[in-house]
Amino acid sequence: MRRRRPVETVMSAVFLLCGLVAVAFVLLITVYLVLSGLPAIRQVGLREFLFGTTWASTHATQPQFGILPLILTSIYGTAGAIVLGVPVGFFTAVYLAKAAPAPVAAVVRPAVQLLAGIPSVVYGLVGMTVLVPWVQRTFRLSAGDSLFASIIVLAVMILPSVISVSENALRAVPKEFEEASLALGATRLETYLRVSAPAARSGIATAVVLGVGRAIGEAMAILMVAGNAANMPSLFESVRFLTTGIAIELNYAAVGSLQRMALYSIGLVLFLFILLLNALLGLVLREGVDR
Numbered sequence: 376m377r378r379r380r381p382v383e384t385v386m387s388a389v390f391l392l393c394g395l396v397a398v399a400f401v402l403l404i405t406v407y408l409v410l411s412g413l414p415a416i417r418q419v420g421l422r423e424f425l426f427g428t429t430w431a432s433t434h435a436t437q438p439q440f441g442i443l444p445l446i447l448t449s450i451y452g453t454a455g456a457i458v459l460g461v462p463v464g465f466f467t468a469v470y471l472a473k474a475a476p477a478p479v480a481a482v483v484r485p486a487v488q489l490l491a492g493i494p495s496v497v498y499g500l501v502g503m504t505v506l507v508p509w510v511q512r513t514f515r516l517s518a519g520d521s522l523f524a525s526i527i528v529l530a531v532m533i534l535p536s537v538i539s540v541s542e543n544a545l546r547a548v549p550k551e552f553e554e555a556s557l558a559l560g561a562t563r564l565e566t567y568l569r570v571s572a573p574a575a576r577s578g579i580a581t582a583v584v585l586g587v588g589r590a591i592g593e594a595m596a597i598l599m600v601a602g603n604a605a606n607m608p609s610l611f612e613s614v615r616f617l618t619t620g621i622a623i624e625l626n627y628a629a630v631g632s633l634q635r636m637a638l639y640s641i642g643l644v645l646f647l648f649i650l651l652l653n654a655l656l657g658l659v660l661r662e663g664v665d666r
Contacts, residue, residue, distance in 0.1 A: 405646070412643030415440065415636035424640065430605035430615075432624060432634040440637045442617070442644065448608040449617045449648075452522060452597075453590040456529035461583055463530075464537030465572075468582075471538070472545035473567050491535035499599030502528045507600055514611055520602030522614045528596050533586035540585060544578020545571055584652055591648055594618035617641050 416424050419440045427441015467487075471480050506527055511519030548571045556566040572579065594616070602613025603623055615623075621638050628635035 408639065408643045408646050411636065411639035413640075415633060415640045416643075418633060419637065424637075425644075428607060430620070432628075432637060438634065440633070442620070442641060444605050444607045445615055445617045445620050445641070446644065448522065448601075448614045449591060451608045452525050452529060452614075452616060453587055455522075455526035456533055456590045457583065457587060459526065460530035460533045460586060461537055464534045464582070464586070465541055465579065467534075468538045468541035468545060469567050469572070472542045473571065474563070487535050487538050490531075491539070495532070495593060495595040496599075498528055498532055499596035502596065502600040510611075516611055518602065518613065520600060520613050521611045522601070522608055523610050524600040525597050525614070525616070528600055529590045529593060532593060532596065533589055536585040536589060537582045540582035541575070541579050544575035544582070547578065548574045584655070587652055588649060591645065591652075592618060594622045598622055617645050 419427075424440055424442060425446070426443050427439060428443050429439040429441050430444065431437075431439045467483075471483060471487075475483065502524060506524050507519035509519070510516065510521060510524050514523075552570050552574055553566050556570045557563070561569070597616050598619045601616060601619060603615050603619055604613035605615045605620070606612055608614050621641055624634065625638050628638055
């Protein structure tokens, strides 16, 4: 049996420490959110908090803390961004990985990487100054701040994650799979969609989940285009997401107040959404391996 070198032992210890630190941070965040968020849920009531339709946290005499409009807005906004962004990102990834000429890929790939590096506030600024007025003019609305504008911004923001991860997954598919498909008479398009894409489904699923995670967790860009009224979601009306609800009110919510604790409870709900996404990703990956 080969003896381990001292360098290997040290590096193994370093990697183990890094893994333990990551797990510790997750546990600390979990404990903090649970301890900070549960008091408001107990005081307001779980049913009223999750299914109440009115968020009026600053009301002088009878504040209300129903977050159903915020939950539905986040779900609808994320779903809309996925419906618009994932097909565009997937087909762009297929083109870059399999069909793009080298000069074209040399231009498109850095552009995608540049999209990933643009700060969220810049997306929000462009959306506020260009997209929101366009929505207002096109659909003849009193104001363009809406769920529709938010979906467009989120769809653009998830493109870099979907494209980059999907492209890497498609490039990892063995050439023999595609060569066998072409030899059997399939066209290149059929090969890419019916052979390469299914073989890379685990990586593509990861790309989608990363896009969903960014869409759910985005705050700054959405803050500038959604309008931030806690209404039940409607495509062309002002809405408020879970993330923007926290961002708007946390600065002036008094420490120890029910309003501030309710904002922590919103953070707990968001955290549970992320856990659910990770569980779904694990399920998809296990099914991909079993098939």
